[in-house]
Amino acid sequence: xxxxxxxxxxxxxxxxxxxxxxxxxxxxxxxxxxxxxxxxxxxxxxxxxxxxxxxxxxxxxxxxxxxxxxxxxxxxxxxxxxxxxxxxxxxxxxxxxxxxxxxxxxxxxxxxxxxxxxxxxxxxxxxxxxxxxxxxxxxxxxxx
Amino acid sequence: xxxxxxxxxxxxxxxxxxxxxxxxxxxxxxxxxxxxxxxxxxxxxxxxxxxxxxxxxxxxxxxxxxxxxxxxxxxxxxxxxxxxxxxxxxxxxxxxxxxxxxxxxxxxxxxxxxxxxxxxxxxxxxxxxxxxxxxxxxxxxxxxxxxxxxxxxxxxxxxxxxxxxxxxxxxxxxxxxxxxxxxxxxxxxxxxxxxxxxxxxxxxxxxxxxxxxxxxxxxxxxxxxxxxxxxxxxxxxxxxxxxxxxxxxxxxxxxxxxxxxxxxxxxxxxxxxxxxxxxxxxxxxxxxxxxxxxxxxxxxxxxxxxxxxxxxxxxxxxxxxxxxxxxxxxxxxxxxxxxxxxxxxxxxxxxxxxxxxxxxxxxxxxxxxxxxxxxxxxxxxxxxxxxxxxxxxxxxxxxxxxxxxxxxxxxxxxxx
Ligand SMILES: Cc1cc2nc3c(=O)[nH]c(=O)nc-3n(C[C@H](O)[C@H](O)[C@H](O)COP(=O)(O)OP(=O)(O)OC[C@H]3O[C@@H](n4cnc5c(N)ncnc54)[C@H](O)[C@@H]3O)c2cc1C
Ligand code: FES
Numbered sequence: 001x002x003x004x005x006x007x008x009x010x011x012x013x014x015x016x017x018x019x020x021x022x023x024x025x026x027x028x029x030x031x032x033x034x035x036x037x038x039x040x041x042x043x044x045x046x047x048x049x050x051x052x053x054x055x056x057x058x059x060x061x062x063x064x065x066x067x068x069x070x071x072x073x074x075x076x077x078x079x080x081x082x083x084x085x086x087x088x089x090x091x092x093x094x095x096x097x098x099x100x101x102x103x104x105x106x107x108x109x110x111x112x113x114x115x116x117x118x119x120x121x122x123x124x125x126x127x128x129x130x131x132x133x134x135x136x137x138x139x140x141x142x143x144x
Numbered sequence: 145x146x147x148x149x150x151x152x153x154x155x156x157x158x159x160x161x162x163x164x165x166x167x168x169x170x171x172x173x174x175x176x177x178x179x180x181x182x183x184x185x186x187x188x189x190x191x192x193x194x195x196x197x198x199x200x201x202x203x204x205x206x207x208x209x210x211x212x213x214x215x216x217x218x219x220x221x222x223x224x225x226x227x228x229x230x231x232x233x234x235x236x237x238x239x240x241x242x243x244x245x246x247x248x249x250x251x252x253x254x255x256x257x258x259x260x261x262x263x264x265x266x267x268x269x270x271x272x273x274x275x276x277x278x279x280x281x282x283x284x285x286x287x288x289x290x291x292x293x294x295x296x297x298x299x300x301x302x303x304x305x306x307x308x309x310x311x312x313x314x315x316x317x318x319x320x321x322x323x324x325x326x327x328x329x330x331x332x333x334x335x336x337x338x339x340x341x342x343x344x345x346x347x348x349x350x351x352x353x354x355x356x357x358x359x360x361x362x363x364x365x366x367x368x369x370x371x372x373x374x375x376x377x378x379x380x381x382x383x384x385x386x387x388x389x390x391x392x393x394x395x396x397x398x399x400x401x402x403x404x405x406x407x408x409x410x411x412x413x414x415x416x417x418x419x420x421x422x423x424x425x426x427x428x429x430x431x432x433x434x435x436x437x438x439x440x441x442x443x444x445x446x447x448x449x450x451x452x453x454x455x456x457x458x459x460x461x462x463x464x465x466x467x468x469x470x471x472x473x474x475x476x477x478x479x480x481x482x483x484x485x486x487x488x489x490x491x492x493x494x495x496x497x498x499x500x501x502x503x504x505x506x507x508x509x510x511x512x513x514x515x516x517x518x519x520x521x522x523x524x525x526x527x528x529x530x531x532x533x534x535x536x537x538x539x540x541x542x543x544x545x546x547x548x549x550x551x552x553x554x555x556x557x558x559x560x
Binding site for chain 2: 044045046047048049050051052054072075076079082083087088089092097098099100101102103104105106107108124125127
C-alpha cells in the first residue's frame with residue numbers, strides 16, 4: 001500500500017504533465033491515519049468560531065432506533081442526528097442503498113425517516129422535540 | 145377561505161424586498177416561507193457580501209436577513225413561516241394570456257409601465273375577485289389562500305453531479321453543509337472534499353475551515369478557478385489545494401463516505417488515464433451550481449423557456465418581472481441564478497408592479513419601479529454581471545405566449 005502510494009505521488013509531480021499540479025502534497029489514502037480514531041471521539045459541535053456563537057438553549061433528549069441521544073433546543077432532527085454521528089437515515093425503496101440528508105432545507109426528500117411512527121417525515125425540517133422516537137426508514141415505510 | 149391582494153412565496157432577499165415594497169405602497173401582503181427563519185440563503189452566509197454599498201455590500205448575509213425581516217415586521221404584512229406552498233389552483237390560463245397580450249399591445253407605446261388590467265376597457269373582468277388559490281401546508285394543517293397577484297420568489301435548488309456512489313450519506317450539497325455548520329453549529333464531517341470552485345465552493349470551503357473542519361482539496365473540472373480571486377486567494381493562503389482540471393470519480397465506502405477518488409480531466413473534460421488518486425475524506429461537498437425552483441411557475445401555466453445562462457428552465461418574464469400571465473410575477477434566483485443584490489432589486493420591481501396592478505397607477509410605485517430597474521441594469525453592466533445580462537437578453541428575444549420557435553435554441557415550454 002505504501003509503495004503504491006509513493007509511486008502515485010511521483011506521478012503527480014511528474015514534470016511531463018502539462019496540466020498544473022500542486023507543488024504541495026495532498027493527503028493520499030493512508031490507512032495509518034485511522035489511528036486517530038483510537039482516542040475519544042472528537043466533538044461534532046463547533047466549539048469555537050471566529051464569527052458565530054452557538055448558545056446551548058438547553059438539551060433535548062430523544063431516541064434513535066431505541067438508543068437515547070441528546071440534541072439541542074431549536075435544532076432539527078437531522079442536525080441532532082448529525083451531531084450524534086448518525087449519517088445513515090434510510091434505505092432507498094428500489095435499490096436498498098443507504099441515504100442520508102442532501103439539501104438540509106426540505107427540497108430533495110433524501111432525509112425521510114419514521115418519526116413517532118409516522119413514515120416519510122422530512123427530518124431536515126422537523127424540529128427536535130423532547131422524547132421523540134426517530135427510526136430509520138426502509139423503502140416507503142409503513143403506517144403504524 | 146382567506147384572501148389577499150398579493151401572495152409572495154419565499155422569504156429570501158427577493159421575497160422580503162417584494163413584500164416590503166408592496167406593503168409600503170399599501171397593498172395587502174401575505175408572505176409564505178417554509179423555514180422558521182426568514183432570509184432564505186442569507187441566514188447561513190457568514191461572509192461579508194460583495195456588491196454596491198446601497199445593497200448592503202460589506203455586510204454579512206445573515207445581518208442583511210435580520211435587517212430586512214425587521215423592516216417587514218414593522219409593516220402590516222402577514223408572515224406565514226414554517227409553511228410550504230404545495231399547490232397552485234384556479235385561473236383560466238388562456239383567458240389570462242389573451243388579456244396580457246391585449247394589454248401589451250395597448251401599453252407598447254407608453255412608459256414601459258403596463259396599463260393595469262382594471263383600467264383596460266378591452267379586458268373582461270375575471271369572474272373571481274381573486275385570480276388563483278395557493279395550497280399551504282404547515283406542520284399540522286392544510287389551508288388555502290386566494291390571491292389577486294402572485295410573486296414567486298422560491299430561490300434555487302442545488303445541483304448534483306454524476307459520479308459513482310454519489311448517493312452515499314456524506315455526499316452533501318454545499319447549502320446543506322452551510323446550514324448544518326452556520327445555523328446549527330454542527331460539523332458535517334472532519335475532512336471534506338469540495339467539488340466546484342465557483343464562489344459558493346470557495347466561500348463554503350473557507351467557512352468549513354473557520355468551523356475547524358479540514359478541507360482536503362477543492363476540485364474543479366475546468367482549467368481555471370470559477371469564483372472570484374479574493375476568495376480563492378484566502379484558501380490558497382491557508383494551504384488548501386485548488387485542483388483545476390480535476391474531478392471526482394467516485395465516493396468510497398459502503399454505508400457512508402470513507403474516501404473519494406479524484407482524477408485529472410483533459411480539455412474534453414474526460415478523465416485522463418492513470419491519474420486517479422484516493423483522498424481520505426469523510427464528506428464530499430457539492431458546489432456545482434443551482435437550478436431555479438420553478439415548480440409553482442410550471443404549475444401556473446406561464447411560458448417557460450430554457451436558458452442555460454440563467455440555470456435552466458425559467459418562466460419567461462419582462463423587465464417588470466411579470467410572466468406571460470399578468471397576475472404571476474417572479475423575482476430572485478428563480479428568475480435566473482444571480483446574487484442577493486439583484487434578487488432584492490427584482491423583488492422591489494415585482495412588488496411595485498404587482499402593487500400597481502391591484503391598487504391602480506401610483507407615482508410612488510412608478511418611481512420605485514424605474515429606480516430599481518435602472519439599478520439592475522447598472523449592476524448587470526458591471527464586471528460580474530455578464531452571464532446574467534446575457535441570459536436575460538436571450539429571454540427578451542423570445543416571445544412568451546405566441547408559441548413561435550425562439551431564437552438560438554431556446555425552447556418554449558412543452559404543454560403539460
Ligand atoms: C454560499 C453562497 C454565497 C453567496 N454569496 C453572495 C454574495 O457574497 N453576494 C451576493 O450578492 N449574493 C451571494 N449569494 C447569492 C444569494 O444568496 C442568492 O442569490 C439570494 O439569496 C437569492 O435570493 P432569493 O430570494 O431568490 O432566494 P432564496 O434566498 O433561496 O430564498 C428562497 C426562499 O423561498 C423558500 N421557498 C422555496 N419554495 C417554497 C415553497 N414552495 N413554499 C414556501 N417557501 C418556499 C425557501 O425555503 C427560501 O427560504 C451567495 C449564495 C450562496 C449559496
Ligand atoms: S435533506 Fe433534502 S429534504 Fe431533507
